[in-house]
Amino acid sequence: MVCLVQRSAKICQNRLVGCLITLLYVLLLSTSVFFGFFSDSVNYLFIASLSRDYESFHSKAAVLFHAVVYLIHGTIFIVLAVKFGKWSAVWNMGLVVSVLEEEEGEDGKGCIYGTNALSLSYWYGRGHEKRDLLMMLMFLVFAIATRMPCLYSRCSLSGNGVLYTGVYVGLICVGNVVKWVACVVSYYDCRARVLEKKDDVEIGSKAKGFAT
Known part of the structure; x- marks a missing residue:
C-alpha cells in the first residue's frame, strides 16, 4: 500500500x-x-x-x-x-x-x-487547423467581451465595484473552465481520429501482405 x-x-x-x-x-x-x-x-x-x-x-x-x-x-x-x-x-x-x-x-x-x-x-x-482557429477566436472574443465593459465603465470606481468585480472575475473563471474543457474534448477527438487512421493503415498493410 x-x-x-x-x-x-x-x-x-x-x-x-x-x-x-x-x-x-x-x-x-x-x-x-x-x-x-x-x-x-x-x-x-x-x-x-x-x-x-x-x-x-x-x-x-x-x-x-x-x-x-x-x-x-x-x-x-x-x-x-x-x-x-x-x-x-x-x-x-x-x-x-x-x-x-x-x-x-x-x-x-x-x-x-x-x-x-x-x-x-x-x-x-493536423487537418483540424480551421476548427481550432475558430475555437481560439471564439474564446478571444469572449475574453474581450467580458473585460471591455468593466474597463470602459471603471467598475472599481463605481459604487457597486465589489459586485462588478465579482461578476467580472466569475465570468473569466467560467470562460477559462469552458476553454480547457473544449481543449480536452478537442484532444480526445483528434487523438481518436489519428489512432483510427493508424489502425486503418496497419490493417491495410497486413491485408496487402496476405494478398501477396
Whole structure:
C-alpha cells in the first residue's frame, strides 16, 4: 500500500513538473509572438507620426509610399493574428497532452512534456487547423467581451465595484473552465481520429501482405 502511494505521488510529481516545463515553452513562444505584435505596432505608429510631422510627406509619392507601408504592416498584423490563433490551439493542446498523455519508459508510464508534448499536439491537430482557429477566436472574443465593459465603465470606481468585480472575475473563471474543457474534448477527438487512421493503415498493410 505504501509503495502504491509513493508511486502515485511520484507520478503526480512528474506530471506537475512536465506541465510546468511545457508551460514555460508556451510562455516563451507566446511572448515571442507578442513581441512581434508590439514591434509591428511601434513601427506603424512611428511612420504615422512622421507623416504628420513633415509637410513634405503630403506629396502624392509620399502618400502612396506610406499607403504601401501601412498595407504591409496591416498584412503582417493579420498574418500574425491568424498564426497566433493556430499556434495557441497547439500550445493549449500541448498542455493537455502533458497532463493526459502517457508514454512507456524504463520506470513505467511517464508523462510527455516540453517540445515532445508540443510536437505531439501539432501531430494530433493536423487537418483540424480551421476548427481550432475558430475555437481560439471564439474564446478571444469572449475574453474581450467580458473585460471591455468593466474597463470602459471603471467598475472599481463605481459604487457597486465589489459586485462588478465579482461578476467580472466569475465570468473569466467560467470562460477559462469552458476553454480547457473544449481543449480536452478537442484532444480526445483528434487523438481518436489519428489512432483510427493508424489502425486503418496497419490493417491495410497486413491485408496487402496476405494478398501477396
